[in-house]
Amino acid sequence: MEQITLQGALPRVFRASFPGDSDIWNNDVSFSRGRLYLVEAASGKGKTSFCSYVYGSRDDYDGSILFDDQAIPRLSPGAWGEIRRSSLGMVFQGLRLFPELTAVENVCLKNRLTAFRDEAWIRAAFERLDIADKMDAPVAKISFGQQQRVALIRALCQPLDFLLLDEPVSHLDEENCRRAGELLREEAALHGFGIISTSIGKHVPLPYHGTFHL
Amino acid sequence: MNIIYKLLLYKHVSRARLAGFLLAGLVGAGIVLFGVQAWSDVHPFFSPDDGFIRKDYIVITKKVSALGLVDRRASLFTPDEQEELRRQPFADRVGAFTASRFQVSAGIEAGGSSFATDMFFESVEDGFVDVRSDQWTFAAGDAEIPIIIPRNYLNLYNFGFARSRDLPKISEGVIGMLRLTVRVSGNGLRDTYKGKIVGFSNRLNTILVPGTFLAWANDRYGNSAVTGDPARLIVETRNPADKEIARYFREKGYEAENDKLNDGSVVWFLNLLTTFVVAIGLLICALALYLLTISIYLVIQENSEKLKNLSLLGYRPREIAAPYEALVVVVNLVVALLAVAGTLVARSCYIPFLTKIWPEFSPGGAWPLLVCGGSLFLVTCLVNIVALRARIGKINAR
Numbered sequence: 039m040e041q042i043t044l045q046g047a048l049p050r051v052f053r054a055s056f057p058g059d060s061d062i063w064n065n066d067v068s069f070s071r072g073r074l075y076l077v078e079a080a081s082g083k084g085k086t087s088f089c090s091y092v093y094g095s096r097d098d099y100d101g102s103i104l105f106d107d108q109a110i111p112r113l114s115p116g117a118w119g120e121i122r123r124s125s126l127g128m129v130f131q132g133l134r135l136f137p138e139l140t141a142v143e144n145v146c147l148k149n150r151l152t153a154f155r156d157e158a159w160i161r162a163a164f165e166r167l168d169i170a171d172k173m174d175a176p177v178a179k180i181s182f183g184q185q186q187r188v189a190l191i192r193a194l195c196q197p198l199d200f201l202l203l204d205e206p207v208s209h210l211d212e213e214n215c216r217r218a219g220e221l222l223r224e225e226a227a228l229h230g231f232g233i234i235s236t237s238i239g240k241h242v243p244l245p246y247h248g249t250f251h252l
Numbered sequence: 253m254n255i256i257y258k259l260l261l262y263k264h265v266s267r268a269r270l271a272g273f274l275l276a277g278l279v280g281a282g283i284v285l286f287g288v289q290a291w292s293d294v295h296p297f298f299s300p301d302d303g304f305i306r307k308d309y310i311v312i313t314k315k316v317s318a319l320g321l322v323d324r325r326a327s328l329f330t331p332d333e334q335e336e337l338r339r340q341p342f343a344d345r346v347g348a349f350t351a352s353r354f355q356v357s358a359g360i361e362a363g364g365s366s367f368a369t370d371m372f373f374e375s376v377e378d379g380f381v382d383v384r385s386d387q388w389t390f391a392a393g394d395a396e397i398p399i400i401i402p403r404n405y406l407n408l409y410n411f412g413f414a415r416s417r418d419l420p421k422i423s424e425g426v427i428g429m430l431r432l433t434v435r436v437s438g439n440g441l442r443d444t445y446k447g448k449i450v451g452f453s454n455r456l457n458t459i460l461v462p463g464t465f466l467a468w469a470n471d472r473y474g475n476s477a478v479t480g481d482p483a484r485l486i487v488e489t490r491n492p493a494d495k496e497i498a499r500y501f502r503e504k505g506y507e508a509e510n511d512k513l514n515d516g517s518v519v520w521f522l523n524l525l526t527t528f529v530v531a532i533g534l535l536i537c538a539l540a541l542y543l544l545t546i547s548i549y550l551v552i553q554e555n556s557e558k559l560k561n562l563s564l565l566g567y568r569p570r571e572i573a574a575p576y577e578a579l580v581v582v583v584n585l586v587v588a589l590l591a592v593a594g595t596l597v598a599r600s601c602y603i604p605f606l607t608k609i610w611p612e613f614s615p616g617g618a619w620p621l622l623v624c625g626g627s628l629f630l631v632t633c634l635v636n637i638v639a640l641r642a643r644i645g646k647i648n649a650r
Contacts, residue, residue: 095564115645116568123566134561136259147255148565196566 039105039125039199042069046101049087061250069234071199074244077236079252085236086131089204093128094118123151127193131204133185137178141188144177149195163191167217183209190218198231207242219243260575269547276540281591281628283533285621289595291526292620309455310487311509328481342494347377348482350466354438354473358447374458375466380486383451390465396446397434400460403452424452438473541632545639548576552643559647573644580636588629595621
């Protein structure tokens with residue numbers, strides 16, 4: 039996938055009272071593979087909706103979203119499975135980790151689908167993000183900031199064209215924020231994928247190519 | 253343990269619910285399998301193809317009434333009556349017993365002493381005779397008459413008379429070596445023949461000689477004043493349980509010799525009982541299946557957020573369904589194996605009993621049990637898996 043395009047997309051809840059001051063909603067916007075984007079907004083502007091629409095987990099919007107030339111509502115559950123393991127990744131705001139599994143099991147649950155990373159890479163990633171000691175801890179027992187880093191590692195366990203990040207560092211301190219940014223920048227450069235990161239204030243330190251206001 | 257199995261099954265599937273299904277499934281499948289296996293073991297006794305109870309042939313007579321003393325013809329079947337019987341849909345073939353119309357006596361001479369008795373002969377078309385012997389022929393001028401007697405007679409002698417008198421039992425082979433002296437007289441003629449017993453009939457309760465002999469002898473010695481109409485007919489039918497037969501006979505005042513007709517109702521009752529038992533078993537199976545399906549639905553519902561997350565990670569519906577499918581297959585397999593094993597144990601209890609009451613009993617294979625158990629397993633798995641995939645597909649759709 040080379041391009042994600044939004045054509046006049048607008049959440050249906052905004053239909054009645056949309057002020058028309060968004061770079062994305064009700065506009066034609068394209069995101070290209072290999073480039074880094076920041077989507078900034080105050081609360082309630084629809085950041086999570088934006089990520090959910092692109093990731094295909096919700097479709098309560100008008101207008102259309104296209105992957106290259108394909109309109110995404112036409113994709114089957116099986117096709118979404120394929121896209122989500124080989125092309126499009128996401129770190130959810132709510133993380134969607136499985137609390138009863140350990141941190142490393144959560145990562146492996148994704149990696150066994152793609153077989154994209156080996157054990158050494160996963161261990162190294164845990165070390166880089168300073169959570170190596172939590173690898174075998176149940177996710178329910180670690181802090182939200184630590185969980186955010188587990189979710190980030192999990193999201194990198196697949197071939198990517200685009201990675202969506204929904205407020206991925208909201209609970210990280212400056213140092214960990216920097217580490218996360220570094221890892222993401224390296225991986226994006228190495229594999230050539232694009233990043234679309236949303237933020238209400240604290241954002242991942244990356245050399246962004248473009249910034250949008252929702 | 254595979255992570256996804258740990259995630260979806262471990263500690264998430266209620267053991268009590270599983271145990272409930274196991275028990276219900278076991279009872280249901282056990283009843284079905286036992287019903288089918290017991291039926292397939294027992295029904296040969298009542299089957300027309302088998303020799304134990306012959307129900308293809310019904311020998312009929314007219315009711316003997318006081319009127320018979322006055323008019324002997326009243327107990328005979330007229331050609332019209334025979335023709336009408338032949339036209340009935342249940343009658344595949346009708347044969348008439350021809351009786352001897354001359355004096356017969358037969359005797360044995362052994363060791364200087366002799367024993368003789370007056371008797372009679374009957375014949376019937378060869379197609380109705382259940383003894384195959386190449387000696388079963390007679391041509392005018394032959395000195396030897398082949399004779400078939402009911403096996404009952406031999407049994408009566410061996411198990412009744414011989415035992416009470418402490419006489420030796422006689423085998424069929426020994427009887428075949430006996431030569432009877434048959435004296436035939438009538439029309440002023442008196443001749444002596446050798447009689448040879450060539451077989452024993454289970455079907456025909458009479459002293460049988462070849463039709464060719466009787467036709468020739470009736471002509472030669474017979475009292476032409478006695479009518480040639482038969483007093484007994486034999487009817488071949490495909491289904492002796494046919495109610496039409498009983499109705500027709502009742503209407504005409506015919507009597508079936510011995511209770512062959514009742515065998516039909518025994519078969520009917522056996523079939524009804526088996527159907528009933530198997531139907532109850534199937535019902536319990538269906539309920540158990542429903543229980544398992546509902547339990548799985550419940551687990552899926554309880555874990556719907558988890559399933560949704562898996563789908564967002566890129567798991568396809570099939571991959572999410574796989575652990576549940578594995579569970580269903582294992583549980584159904586356990587039920588099927590236990591039910592088969594239980595039925596085999598039950599069978600090993602009733603087989604010796606059957607062997608005791610029917611010495612000829614030779615148990616068939618256990619294949620009806622295995623085929624039925626296998627199909628039950630496949631059907632339950634199929635139903636569960638189809639329901640499961642539909643359910644998971646729904647959660648995954650968005």
